[in-house]
Amino acid sequence: MVDIVFVEPSGNRVAVNINEGWSLMQGATTGGVDGILGECGGSCACATCHCYVDEDRLGELPAAGESELDMLDNVAAERRPNSRLACQIKATAALAGLVVTLPDTQE
Amino acid sequence: MSESAAQPGIVIVGAGQAGLQAAESLRAGGYQGSITLLGDEHHGPYHRPPLSKAWLAGEVEASQLVMRAPELLARKGIDLRTDTRVAAIDRGGRLVQLADGTALPYAGLVIATGATPRLLSLPGADAANVLALRSREDGAAISDAFVHCRAHNRPVVVIGGGFIGLEVAATARKLGLSVTVLEAAPRLLARALTPRLSDWFADLHRGHGVQLVLGARIGHIETEGGYATAVLAADGTRYPAGLVVVGIGVTANDRLARVAGLECDRGIVVDDCARTADPLIAAAGDCTARRLPDGGMLRLESVNNATEQAKSAAAALLGQARAFTGTPWFWSDQFGWKLQMAGLAAGADRVVLRGDMQGASFSLYHFQGDTLRSVDSLNAARDHLTARKLLDAGLSPTPAQAADRAFDLGGLVAKT
Ligand SMILES: Cc1cc2nc3c(=O)[nH]c(=O)nc-3n(C[C@H](O)[C@H](O)[C@H](O)COP(=O)(O)OP(=O)(O)OC[C@H]3O[C@@H](n4cnc5c(N)ncnc54)[C@H](O)[C@@H]3O)c2cc1C
Numbered sequence: 034m035v036d037i038v039f040v041e042p043s044g045n046r047v048a049v050n051i052n053e054g055w056s057l058m059q060g061a062t063t064g065g066v067d068g069i070l071g072e073c074g075g076s077c078a079c080a081t082c083h084c085y086v087d088e089d090r091l092g093e094l095p096a097a098g099e100s101e102l103d104m105l106d107n108v109a110a111e112r113r114p115n116s117r118l119a120c121q122i123k124a125t126a127a128l129a130g131l132v133v134t135l136p137d138t139q140e
Numbered sequence: 141m142s143e144s145a146a147q148p149g150i151v152i153v154g155a156g157q158a159g160l161q162a163a164e165s166l167r168a169g170g171y172q173g174s175i176t177l178l179g180d181e182h183h184g185p186y187h188r189p190p191l192s193k194a195w196l197a198g199e200v201e202a203s204q205l206v207m208r209a210p211e212l213l214a215r216k217g218i219d220l221r222t223d224t225r226v227a228a229i230d231r232g233g234r235l236v237q238l239a240d241g242t243a244l245p246y247a248g249l250v251i252a253t254g255a256t257p258r259l260l261s262l263p264g265a266d267a268a269n270v271l272a273l274r275s276r277e278d279g280a281a282i283s284d285a286f287v288h289c290r291a292h293n294r295p296v297v298v299i300g301g302g303f304i305g306l307e308v309a310a311t312a313r314k315l316g317l318s319v320t321v322l323e324a325a326p327r328l329l330a331r332a333l334t335p336r337l338s339d340w341f342a343d344l345h346r347g348h349g350v351q352l353v354l355g356a357r358i359g360h361i362e363t364e365g366g367y368a369t370a371v372l373a374a375d376g377t378r379y380p381a382g383l384v385v386v387g388i389g390v391t392a393n394d395r396l397a398r399v400a401g402l403e404c405d406r407g408i409v410v411d412d413c414a415r416t417a418d419p420l421i422a423a424a425g426d427c428t429a430r431r432l433p434d435g436g437m438l439r440l441e442s443v444n445n446a447t448e449q450a451k452s453a454a455a456a457l458l459g460q461a462r463a464f465t466g467t468p469w470f471w472s473d474q475f476g477w478k479l480q481m482a483g484l485a486a487g488a489d490r491v492v493l494r495g496d497m498q499g500a501s502f503s504l505y506h507f508q509g510d511t512l513r514s515v516d517s518l519n520a521a522r523d524h525l526t527a528r529k530l531l532d533a534g535l536s537p538t539p540a541q542a543a544d545r546a547f548d549l550g551g552l553v554a555k556t
Contacts, residue, residue, distance in 0.1 A: 055204060065209035067216075072157075072447055074187030074205070075194075077521075078471040078480065079443070100478070103521035107528075140451075 035124040037061075039084075040134040042068040051124040057133060058082040058120035068135035075120040077101060081139040082119040083108040087132040091115050094122060110136030147173060148245035150457055151236055153226045153396065154252035155179025157188070157443055158425030160207055161450035162250045163218045169458050175218045176244065178236070180225035183276060184210065189443065191279040192307035193473050196286075197314055202276060229400040231418060248420050248457035251397055251408060252450065255390035255426035255441060260299065264361025267368040270384040273304055282308065285383040289317050294382020296320070297371045299358065301328040303472045305387030306345065310474040313348050320379050321345065322356035322371065332470075334485055337504060337516055340497055341474070348475050353379075390441060392427045405429050407439050412463040414452035422453035430464075438484075442470045467531040469524070480524035483514030483531045492539045494523065503527070505542040512536040522550075529553045 034050045039061050041047060051060030058071045061082075070081035077100050086094060094117070097105070101121045105112055119133065150166060152159045155177045163177050179185070186205040194200045213220050225239035235245045257272035259265060269288075271281050289296055289312075296312045298305045301323030312319045321328075327338035328345075345352050357374035361384060371379045392407035402416050403409040407429030414422045425446035430438045448464040455462035470481045488506035495502030503523040506514045512535075515527035526549045530537065533553060541547045 059200075059204045063203065063206045063209050065211040065215070067212060071187075071207070072443055073471070074189050074443075075200075076189060076471060076473060076478075078478075100519075100521040103525060106522075107525045 035126060035129050037124065037128065038130065038132045039064075039066045039069075040132065041066060042135055042137050053124055053126065055124050056120045057084070057122045057124060058118070060124055061119060061133075061135075066135070068139070069119060070139045071120060073120075077104055077118060077121055080104045080107045080109075080118065083110060083136050083139060084117055084119045085113055085134040085136065086115050086117050086122075087134075088115045090128075090131055093127060093131075097121065108136070109138045109140050148234065148247045149174030149176065150248040150250065151244055151246040152177045152250040152252060153229075153236065154254055154393075154425070154427070155181070155185050155220060155222065156252060156254050156425065156446070157185065157207075158252035158254075158446040158450040158453075159250065160185040161447045162252060162422075162424055162454045163213075164216065165451045165454035166457065167216050167218065169454055169460075171454075171458060173247065177213075177218055177220045178224045178226055178238075178244075179220070179222050180239075181275060182223055184208065184213070184220050184222055186276060188274070191276065192273060192304050192311060196279060196283060196308065196311045198283075202280075205276065226396060229396050229421075231400050231421070234420065246420070249422070250450070250453045250457065251416075251421065251423040251427060252425045252446075252453075253393035253396065253427045255392050257386065258389045258391055260358075260361075260386055260388065262358060262360050264363045264368060265386075267361060267363045267384070268366050269368050269382065270361060270386060272386045273308065274390070282383070282385060286312060286315060286317060289382035290315070292382060295380055296383045296385065297322065297379050297381040298385045298387060299371070300387035300389070301325070301352070301354075302387050302389065303329065303332070305385065306341065306474055307472060308385050308387065309345060309350050310348070313350060313475070318349070318351075320351040320353065320371075320381075322353045322358060322373070322379065324356055324358075326355050328352075328354070332481070333516065334488070334491055334504065334506065336491060336493075336497075340518075344475055344477065353377075390426065392429065392439070394427055397421075397423065397427075405437060409437075410449070412452070412465060413456050413461045414449045414464070415456045420457075422456040424449035424453040440468055442468065444469045467528045469528060477518055478521070480517045480521065481514065482517075482524055482527040483512070485514040485516075488513045490539065492542045494542055494545055495520065505537075505539070507536070507539060507542075510536060510538070512542075526550045526553065 049064035073079035185207040295318040362370040408423040501519040503517040517524040
């Protein structure tokens with residue numbers, strides 16, 4: 034289990050204990066976090082699980098693949114250098130304590 | 141007396157993709173009254189698309205399909221009631237009658253009841269291992285049957301070469317099962333794709349060892365002790381089977397609406413804003429048929445359609461007209477290929493290829509005259525997203541620009 038801290042659009046912080054191997058999108062949506070949709074269920078097809086990853090730890094994550102980078106072009110909120118799709122990030126022990134901020138809007 | 145009993149709120153029938161979205165959009169839109177989300181399944185809202193893909197392949201668990209934690213729904217004041225079936229809608233009395241005999245009043249109603257797989261009416265079609273795929277339980281039954289087929293070295297026969305059938309076929313191959321797909325039409329995915337892409341999908345499946353029979357005429361299903369053992373074609377060919385998966389389309393769940401006197405035409409008829417003729421009732425998702433401004437009817441069965449119509453339905457009950465006029469999109473995953481479709485090819489008379497159909501990615505652009513109608517992309521997410529932007533903006537590249545991989549189609553959008 035990996036602890037990830039999600040910051041909801043309201044600023045509310047929610048710590049979620051996510052199974053290793055689950056995506057951060059699955060962890061957040063099943064963990065009661067507001068501000069993330071994941072309409073397509075994790076197929077990298079909808080861009081409604083946009084998140085901003087703690088900039089200092091961005092380098093610890095496996096880099097975004099081509100289709101994720103393409104889909105990031107389509108996010109509803111501002112795209113930033115630390116924008117990722119939460120469905121494409123798998124929870125691993127190395128990410129423990131990661132702070133993930135959700136944008137104001139996903140749609 | 142509880143507040144909801146004193147003050148009827150909004151009732152949503154069907155706790156699936158559209159029902160959940162409608163509930164969340166109502167709250168996001170500032171609705172303060174009670175929201176009751178009624179679903180006849182044992183589970184709260186879950187993702188169906190993985191049921192034929194990653195979930196069936198054993199790559200994700202059922203708990204990963206859950207769309208929302210119950211705590212979050214509670215926090216948003218969305219009262220989810222599972223195992224709750226609506227038996228009738230009483231428009232005069234403004235209440236829904238539940239199967240348990242109780243009734244629930246409403247101030248506004250969203251019907252989001254989804255669709256039911258069509259069944260075969262053939263001798264043997266009622267055998268225990270002739271299965272369709274819609275729900276988690278359906279998925280579990282197919283998954284169990286896969287295990288049985290593997291253990292007894294029995295093939296899987298898929299009847300219907302539509303998206304769900306082909307995804308199940310691809311997943312079964314991935315798991316090492318032998319698979320036959322029987323399609324009645326002369327090509328695969330005939331309703332959704334143009335012939336070139338149908339042929340490409342046929343090659344893809346054959347290349348991965350699927351036995352594909354086009355123009356198949358099915359006679360009956362051979363059974364033994366209530367279990368299917370083979371599918372018999374009208375020409376006498378016998379296809380042995382340890383499992384028969386039926387993927388021949390769905391029927392909209394519009395009965396509640398029809399009985400309540402709302403217009404239905406292979407789905408609950410709604411306008412672009414998801415409104416029915418009753419101002420208190422909106423409908424969204426697979427249960428609907430949309431009447432277009434030009435009078436034509438459009439039925440879509442997709443995540444995108446369910447969520448967009450649900451947003452419109454929520455807006456409608458809040459007194460706003462929010463038209464779903466965005467470009468429809470869809471995706472399908474088979475054998476490591478992601479098909480992404482933008483727009484609707486209906487009426488198109490010319491198709492232009494960008495990329496190489498033998499290569500790692502390509503897109504087909506469908507034009508009607510000079511107007512771009514739709515784009516189907518294979519492992520080409522960028523083409524797909526650009527297509528959505530072009531179609532949303534009503535912009536068309538020239539066919540020559542579309543065919544030229546060196547030409548930046550996104551630049552056409554940026555310029556406006
Ligand atoms: C295996 C599979 C794969 C798919 N893959 C894709 C894909 O890759 N891409 C894509 O875009 N779409 C895909 N789809 C389609 C997509 O899942 C549907 O379009 C979407 O779920 C429609 O949402 P909905 O809310 O209209 O219906 P549903 O999600 O079906 O929800 C309707 C709910 O209402 C309930 N209900 C019905 N009647 C009553 C009643 N009287 N009382 C209470 N509850 C009731 C039903 O049991 C159901 O839970 C797939 C579907 C399946 C089955």
